[in-house]
Amino acid sequence: MTPELKGFLLLAVLKMLVVFTVVLVGVAMLTLMERKVSAWMQNRRGPNRVGWAGLLQPAADGVKNIVKEETFPAEANTVLFILAPAMMFIPALCLAAVIPWAAPLPVNFDWNLPLIGYVSHHGPMSMAVADLPIGFLFVLAVSSLSVYGIAIAGWSSNSKYSLLGGLRSSAQMISYEVAMGMSLVPVLLLTGNSTFTEVIRAQQQGIWFSASLTLSFFVFLVAGLAETNRLPFDLPEAESELIAGYHTEYSAMKFSLFMIGEYANMITVSAMLATLFFGGWDLPGRWDEGGTGLATLLTGVAMFLKTFFFLFFFMWIRWSLPRFRYDQLMALGWKFLIPLALTYILVVCVAVWGIENVAGITSPKVRGLILFGLNVVACYVVFFILDRGRLLSGSYRRQAPAGVRG
Amino acid sequence: MAIGVKVMKRPDRETSYVRAALKGMALTFKHMFQPKVTMQYPEERSTADDRGSYSVAPRWRGTHRMLADEQGRSKCVACGLCPQICPANCIKLVPGEDEEGNRYPLIYEIDEFRCVFCGYCQEVCPEEAIHVGVHFENAEYSRDRFVYDLERLTSQTHSVSTLWDPADPRGQ
Numbered sequence: 200m201t202p203e204l205k206g207f208l209l210l211a212v213l214k215m216l217v218v219f220t221v222v223l224v225g226v227a228m229l230t231l232m233e234r235k236v237s238a239w240m241q242n243r244r245g246p247n248r249v250g251w252a253g254l255l256q257p258a259a260d261g262v263k264n265i266v267k268e269e270t271f272p273a274e275a276n277t278v279l280f281i282l283a284p285a286m287m288f289i290p291a292l293c294l295a296a297v298i299p300w301a302a303p304l305p306v307n308f309d310w311n312l313p314l315i316g317y318v319s320h321h322g323p324m325s326m327a328v329a330d331l332p333i334g335f336l337f338v339l340a341v342s343s344l345s346v347y348g349i350a351i352a353g354w355s356s357n358s359k360y361s362l363l364g365g366l367r368s369s370a371q372m373i374s375y376e377v378a379m380g381m382s383l384v385p386v387l388l389l390t391g392n393s394t395f396t397e398v399i400r401a402q403q404q405g406i407w408f409s410a411s412l413t414l415s416f417f418v419f420l421v422a423g424l425a426e427t428n429r430l431p432f433d434l435p436e437a438e439s440e441l442i443a444g445y446h447t448e449y450s451a452m453k454f455s456l457f458m459i460g461e462y463a464n465m466i467t468v469s470a471m472l473a474t475l476f477f478g479g480w481d482l483p484g485r486w487d488e489g490g491t492g493l494a495t496l497l498t499g500v501a502m503f504l505k506t507f508f509f510l511f512f513f514m515w516i517r518w519s520l521p522r523f524r525y526d527q528l529m530a531l532g533w534k535f536l537i538p539l540a541l542t543y544i545l546v547v548c549v550a551v552w553g554i555e556n557v558a559g560i561t562s563p564k565v566r567g568l569i570l571f572g573l574n575v576v577a578c579y580v581v582f583f584i585l586d587r588g589r590l591l592s593g594s595y596r597r598q599a600p601a602g603v604r605g
Numbered sequence: 606m607a608i609g610v611k612v613m614k615r616p617d618r619e620t621s622y623v624r625a626a627l628k629g630m631a632l633t634f635k636h637m638f639q640p641k642v643t644m645q646y647p648e649e650r651s652t653a654d655d656r657g658s659y660s661v662a663p664r665w666r667g668t669h670r671m672l673a674d675e676q677g678r679s680k681c682v683a684c685g686l687c688p689q690i691c692p693a694n695c696i697k698l699v700p701g702e703d704e705e706g707n708r709y710p711l712i713y714e715i716d717e718f719r720c721v722f723c724g725y726c727q728e729v730c731p732e733e734a735i736h737v738g739v740h741f742e743n744a745e746y747s748r749d750r751f752v753y754d755l756e757r758l759t760s761q762t763h764s765v766s767t768l769w770d771p772a773d774p775r776g777q
Contacts, residue, residue, distance in 0.1 A: 239636070239637040240636050242639050244645075582623045582624075
């Protein structure tokens, strides 16, 4: 192995360790944050007994979950029952690897380390563990794998509630993945590439995609909520209907793994939202391509704040909105989000073609601003004219049987 | 579609999901900055009167208390009405009589585990001796500590319940 390859591998291992640790600690802190936010929204204080302001509560919960008794339901399929939490947990953790968390950091070293030998690295280091060429397609692909975990957990528990939860979850995730994938096509149209780095660069050159592709952002946000099984789409869990859905029969650390998986998915979706639609680590007004440690630090903080905002937003939605009924959920996915995303692809295609070929504008900034103007109109049409009980109706009329006048 | 639901004709502004959702979210966000209502229990405690932020209702029926006269003896005359009326049969009373013919309880024990805190003993007592108290912190390390004897009942100091008066339901 060349010293360059060794240096690359060394840095990759270090980045893996850091991202893995940060995501797991972040998940632990998110469980606390969820309880705190829910408490504040209900005029309560939330956990504040363990550690200062309850900061050690996640540790206490972790210890409790590890020492609790593991229960296995009778007649459960033990192998799959044990496997299911891992199948939910591992894809969720993999996803954090492809997000660029900050501007590239220049790393230069030539060391002779014991056991490893000569290692060297020169030039900017991407702050993603793996800057994959397939970019967000990887996220779409791997995040769908967690549906296996949920469906298998539901089936192997041999409990009707779990099974219903697992089935609901599969149906829901498959429906919303379509809308989610389609909402990313306009991003691809403007970027021309699916890597996160290129998406960020396109937003640095133009304007943030949340302004130029607002409806895509909206569809992705709603589909992301559904993908993470958060309220108002938590039908797989639906405690008032299914006790706890697919993890009804789970206890102790196996149950915890589902929770960790859910929160890790939340982190990923939030980071994706920040990266794809809010410029990623891009700071407004900073156009230099990283280059210094300070730039990496500042952009890292910017990325953290953006992700944190969306994490808060998810909790905010969870503690504000009631759960959808199942037919409403399906109607929203199939009858509203997918047609909307499809129409929007068409609109953006025509607009981009018109801007480039008819108006002859090539500046990404001007193009972004024109698209922003278009989006203001589109949002008004969707949210104020069409959304009057037409797009998402609370309930549907009974269909008259054929041949009978309704 | 699965369920035939009667659809009401409602004005547009009431049926818009997006606007209703935003309204709800604005409300929850506002609540984040409102004063918290949680009592921090071991540090803050409720008081029997209205002086603190939290108070126990004066007619709260908690663990018992035996009132004493000026000489420090219990007011109980061992008439036997309270074990008679007690629906849970938790009062054990063995009456005694001194040289002047005054009755007093030799043994007076209340099993607080059996007690249902109905307050009949306080209502029936002709001497206003036994009372249910405005008190709720009763933790003990062993079960037998929950049989309160006469000495313990007399040495309690918490305030006593005013019970519920049907003629004055709000206690005014």
